[in-house]
Structure formats: structure tokens, C-alpha cells
Amino acid sequence: MAKRGRKKGSDGKVSRALLLKIAADEFAEHGYHKTKISTIVQKAELTQPTFYLYFKSKEVIFQELEDSFRLKLTSLTSNSRLEKGIEEEFLPHRIAEGLSAVLHFFADHQSLGRIGFFVSENASQIKEQMAQQIEKNLLEEAKAGYFHLNVDMNIVANGLVGMIERLIITKLWTGQNTADELTKEIVTALLYGLKNN
Amino acid sequence: MAKRGRKKGSDGKVSRALLLKIAADEFAEHGYHKTKISTIVQKAELTQPTFYLYFKSKEVIFQELEDSFRLKLTSLTSNSRLEKGIEEEFLPHRIAEGLSAVLHFFADHQSLGRIGFFVSENASQIKEQMAQQIEKNLLEEAKAGYFHLNVDMNIVANGLVGMIERLIITKLWTGQNTADELTKEIVTALLYGLKNN
Amino acid sequence: MAKRGRKKGSDGKVSRALLLKIAADEFAEHGYHKTKISTIVQKAELTQPTFYLYFKSKEVIFQELEDSFRLKLTSLTSNSRLEKGIEEEFLPHRIAEGLSAVLHFFADHQSLGRIGFFVSENASQIKEQMAQQIEKNLLEEAKAGYFHLNVDMNIVANGLVGMIERLIITKLWTGQNTADELTKEIVTALLYGLKNN
Amino acid sequence: MAKRGRKKGSDGKVSRALLLKIAADEFAEHGYHKTKISTIVQKAELTQPTFYLYFKSKEVIFQELEDSFRLKLTSLTSNSRLEKGIEEEFLPHRIAEGLSAVLHFFADHQSLGRIGFFVSENASQIKEQMAQQIEKNLLEEAKAGYFHLNVDMNIVANGLVGMIERLIITKLWTGQNTADELTKEIVTALLYGLKNN
DNA sequence: TATGAATGAGGCTTCATTCAT
């Protein structure tokens, strides 16, 4: 039944998705330059021209993965702002929710996370966006009286991103700690240094 | 003027150092793969064979830079432990000293810092070593009664490294903050979360 | 006509064989070091990357040629042993057969022969293997009473290999003598020095 | 006492001879192309410019070594002709003398021998000259009645050179046989195949 | 949809050789 030139059971959508997945793993493991198209297609049991059927270039498939990461991450952080009027005793719990979501995302999408946070040339920029989101939240929360203002919130936000980044690599992805464990530790450390008194 | 042979005023030590410096800048700016020997020697107004007079390969000169970074960093962190018997009121100041030294080092050696902390394939490993050093310090200090033990010190150490890393990029190297300003902010945030009560 | 992509009528097997043949000629004529991949592909009207499509390296294609030589030579020499019970009057004829096969092989495969016997770094080893094969044959034949034992058969075997080697170059490949003529001369000289009485 | 730029105790003649000797060993061991000027001068504890003080090029020093070999070899073979009127019973002894001289020469000058006989591009030509010398001797000796003429003397001469060549490598230079032992074996094998009746 | 075959562009490295002192 298969037409000439068509692999039995082959399906564009499937091949494309497969290439994307393998590429993600390769980029994540070896970085952009050491990742070779030839390796990707080999693992997908396809050929190089087929790759170019779905992606215009190496750069483009990488970009698609990076964009995918960005999208998911943005949607997460934008949901983490605290509502006004929350009781102080619930504060740790509310803050934890946002952080937890982020950590779970990274736990569930290692390759994508590695790409967006560590191998992309824009990683720094991505993290800065994240830091800005966090800063906005912190400032509002401080204005609401939850936090003192003895520290520069932009610095705190950036520091927080750095902390998260490092713990993802060293603790989450190594399996030493779960997303929830890390959440608790971070929140504790954070609050006791930020909480108004 | 001479097209071949000895360039007027040429000196092996000088040429080598020049290549090393330019290479550091190139690696720092473009990463390992995008850095080309041809560019390095062009900027040094030398030729490719001259490069190989002083360095066995691209990999080797990179390694030399990485090692140089490692050495300086290690000597800094190993000097930052607190002596026993220090008065609590001087604690922030003492802790700040170690951190300050590290930040000043990064401020003064951007390219080297970028190489060791961001472009090297061993960057993660290097940071982990640093985190271990810090953890040891923290644990001793906790034992001495300066800190409480409500948090996992290994997590704190790694988080701290992440914070530092991120602030170096976003604040120190952008010129937004000086090493001393950052030191103060980090110590403040840190202590209020760690200090025993 | 196409500048890129598939050449009209191109066929992997053919290209590979072509490269192999040209490489054999080049190696045979110029030796290993003076043979350039760029020349090989030029003569094949291909480009350098294509070469690497079929052979991992210069060394590897050379090895393949050497192995090919070894294989054929080994199969020839191992077939040249005399059966027991052969009449003495047919001895010269039987011995000639083995030698003749070898010389015909060299006559028909100059480049390969030159590679295995003269340009390979293992040429000496190859010849020694051949000498050992020959020695084994001679010893069996001596045991069967065809030859006397007044001489060291290992020396004779090595000397014989040297004779063959030299005559191949000076007589066979120059066209001064045919394989059959040489066979006769060598057998004559050999037997009258070896024959029992 | 040494003047500026002059190594203590340095002497042109000595340096030149040293370079020549080391070069001979290197060429003999590694062949022409794998022998590097840089290695030669290193072993001589000199520098590359010094090399060019004594030899115009790599090719030239090699040529000098090859010429040196040629000279010595030629003087040997030209002395090996048999005088007319020698008694038949002394023939083996007289033939042996010439051969012995050659083998002793190779035994005493391995590197030079290897260069002239195996690494030079003219090795084949050199051997042919030798073969011609030998052929002339053989023909005269045949004319004098010492040998029969059932074989082509040019073929015998070339074969003999091949035998010698191979035995030098496999027996003489490996220490398995002395020059005198080989001489005896070769003469025996040779005579019983050549002697008239 | 898929592929066998091919290539443009470009990087790393080596080596014989030379100049100014």
C-alpha cells in the first residue's frame, strides 16, 4: 500500500514530533554546537533530507524548542501573583504555590528546561524576564505590607532566579530532592530573610 | 617591516601572554566553538603557526584559562572561613569579607570568570566545588552557634552559589552594582534568613 | 549540470569503487604521504566531503587496500603446498604452479601489489608472513624427500621472497619478462640448488 | 671565553657531524616524511636555524646521506670481480669474499644501509646498479667457464640482490645471523644452482 | 512522505624554512 518513497506507516506529524523530541534531548545533553543533525535523524531512523522537510535549519528547530519553553514558563510565572487581602499566616503557602509550579515544570520537562535555561544563547535574557516578573510580584507584596524594604527587590528577584536555577540542576535533576522539598526549603530561607520583621 | 622571520621587538613571553588574553576575551564573548584560532591570531597580529608555538591546541589554551580561573577561585573561597570566637556583632562583617573577595575577583576578571562559570563544560562542576566549600564553612559556623539548622545547608550553599552567579551577570558585569553593594545586599538577605533567631 | 546535490547517474557503489581504484593508483605511485585526498577526489570528479562519505580517513582507505592485498596473497600462498606422492619428474611443474599464481597476481594487480609490498609500513611484516608460508611448504617438501636439508630453509624462504620481490619490480612490472618466464627461471635456479642430489 | 651566541665548546664540524648522524638514524627509523627537522635538532640539542647553517634543506641532508651510502657500496661491489685463472676449487671462497664485504658493510652501517636500500626514493635504482655490477661479474665468470648459461644472468643478478636485501633485513639486522653465516648460505644455494654441472 | 548521493564553506593543525640579533 505504501507509496513509493514513503516509509510504511510513516506520518508527517509523527516524524516531525519525533525529530523534535530527539532534538530536544540532544540539544539538552550536548549543547547546540555538538548536536549534529546527522545524529538526530539517525536516532529517528530517518534521513537528513527528511529533517529539512520539517525544519528549515538547525537554528530553526532549536528556536522552536526555545520558544516552546518560553511559552510554558511565562504562563506559569504570570499566575503566581498573590491576591491582596490574604492573611499573613497563609503567606508561605501562597508563595510556595507559584514556586512549586515552576519547579514541577522543570522536573517534568528536563530537556526543554535545559535548553531554555542553559543551552540557549538567550538563557540569560529569559532568566531576566523571569526575574522581572518575580520582582513585580515582590514589590506588590511589599507594598501590601508582607515584606520589609531593606533590600533591593530587583537584586532579590535576580538572586532568587539564580538560586532556583542552581537548585534545579544540582538537586532536582539529580533526584536528590523533589520539587516540593525544594519549594519548602526555598520559601523558608526566603521568608525569614524577607518577612517584615 | 620584515615579512618573514622576527618581528621587531617580538618577545615570546609577550606574545604568549597576548594570545592568552585575547583568547580569554574571545572565549568569554563567543563561547568555545565560535571562537576561532584565526581570529585570535589576527587580533594579536600574528599567524596561526605562532599560536601553535605556544599552545598545543585550541582545547589546551582553553584548559589553561579554565585552570587559571579554578586556581584563583579556590584560593579565594578557602580563605573565607570564619575563625572561632568572633563576636556576633562582627559576624556580618566577617562573612562579607569572603564574599566581597569573590565578587571583586569576578569584577576584575570578567573574561576569566565568564569562562570558568559559564562557557566551560565543567562550569557546573566548578560551581559545585564552590558550593561544597561554602557548605563546609556554613556548617562550621552553624556548629559555632552563629546559624540555626532549620535548613539543609547543602541546599543553602548551592542556592547561594546560584544567587552569586546570577547577580554577577546581571548586576556586577552590567555595572548596575558594585561588588561592595552586592556584598551588602547578599549578606543582609542571607543573615536574616540564617541567623540563629 | 547540477552544482549541488545528486550528480546524474551517481551511484554510491560506483563512486566508492572509483575512489578506491584511484586511491590505489595514487598510493602506489606516490606513496602514502605524498598522496593527497584532494587529488584523489579531483580525479574522481568528486569533492572531499564525498570521500569521507565512504571512508573514515586517509588511513582507513589505505588500510582497506592493504587488507585486500593481504587477503588475496594469503589465499594464493596457502594453496601452493604440494600433495604427497607426487612423482619427482612433475615436481618442477607443481612448484611452478604456486609461484606462477603469485606472479600473475602481481602482474594483474600492480597498484595493490605495490601498496602491500612496498608502500605499506607493514610491508616487511607481510613479506615475513609470506616467507613463513613458503618455509612451511619447503619443510614439508623436504620431509617428503624432494629437497635436501643442507641449507636453512628459513633463510631460503626469505631469500626466495626477496628474489620474487625484486624480480616483480625489475622484470615483471617493467614488462621485460612475463610471469611465466620468470616462473621458469626462478624454479630452475631454485631446484638446481635445492634438489636432493 | 665563549663569544656571544656561541655555545661553549661548540664546533662547526662537530655539530654538522652530529646532525648528520642523528638525521641518519631518524630517516632510517621513521622514513623521510615522518622525520622532522625539529626532532633532529632537539636530539642534537641545537636549534632549527643551526640546522640550516649546515644543510640547505631537508632534502639536501638526505641526499648527502644517500650519496654517502652509494659511494661506499659502489666501491665494494667493484672490487668483487674474480680474476681469470682462479682454480675452481677456490671459487666458492672467492665469490664469498665479495658478498661478505657487502654484508659486513650493511651490518656495520645499518642506518645508512636502510636509507639507501629502503627509504630513498631511488632505492630501486641503486639496487639496479648493484644488480648490473653483479651481472657483469657473473657473465665474465660464466664466460670463463665457471657457470652454465641455462639461466638469464640479469634475472639471476636481480634475484640475488633481492635475496641479499631481504636477508639483510630479516636475518642480519635482527641479529639472527651474522654476515659470515649468511654469506655461506647464499653462496651454497647460489652455486649449486649456477655451477656448470 | 522519503531518501541516496553529493557538496560549499570553513576550521584545526603541521612542517620546512627564514630573519634579526
Next chain:
DNA sequence: GATGAATGAAGCCTCATTCAT
């Protein structure tokens, strides 16, 4: 007589990408 420093020339190899089927 000797050398520290430098280079012109050239070769091997890799990789993203494309064409014709």
C-alpha cells in the same frame, strides 16, 4: 657559530544543507 621568534603553504576533516528521484 648559534638562536628566539615567526611564518607561508598546505593538508585533513566536519557539518549543515541541497538536488534529483
